[in-house]
Amino acid sequence: MRYFVDADRKKKTARINIGENPDNLSPEKLLKLEDRVKSSLASDYLPCPVAWHVAKEAGVSRIAVGAVADRLGFRITDCRLGCFSVDKIPFKDEIRDNIPAGLIAALEAYREKKRIDCPEVFALAERFGISPLSVSKTAAASGLKVLGCQLGCF
Known part of the structure; x- marks a missing residue:
């Protein structure tokens, strides 16, 4: 510990x-x-x-x-977005293939800021019916940094 x-x-x-x-x-x-x-x-x-x-x-x-x-x-x-955890989960291309096309388009709105905050990740996960981890990993693979932790960790 x-x-x-x-x-x-x-x-x-x-x-x-x-x-x-x-x-x-x-x-x-x-x-x-x-x-x-x-x-x-x-x-x-x-x-x-x-x-x-x-x-x-x-x-x-x-x-x-x-x-x-x-x-x-x-x-x-054990961040729900995979930002930090005991066991890191590698991002697999086959996971990205199963991401709704609308999510990729929605993430484009954050491209200029180059970041997406934790609450926004959860909102997109709910909107598209996928896990917050999938949204976070897709955002990271798209070049966005996940920030603004709701617990104040990052």
Whole structure:
């Protein structure tokens, strides 16, 4: 287990600054959220899908869960978009062949920015009835960078 330490925090805050309590939760609610995060760990890591579930169950934003995990020193793993995970999933050409043509056209709207944010990936996945991972991998293969993590990881 590699904890999220000061060196990691410094590197991350150079890119993203979400603060320690982005939802301005009361001390009591913040303590409950910390307990939920701790009880949801898998081998001292917080998997991305579990973090989403914690946010929904606690009635807080996903970014608040990410901030608590950072503050407590726990790493978030298994990104639903494949940006980071324990086991990397290589992008296969045959997967891209099964991607709806409309998705490729929809991704063109992001070509000028050269990036697509996490919430947009999930919206496209829902729109086209495919997994967020498929959208993310197709975006990456199209030269787009996936940014704007809803948990504040990237």
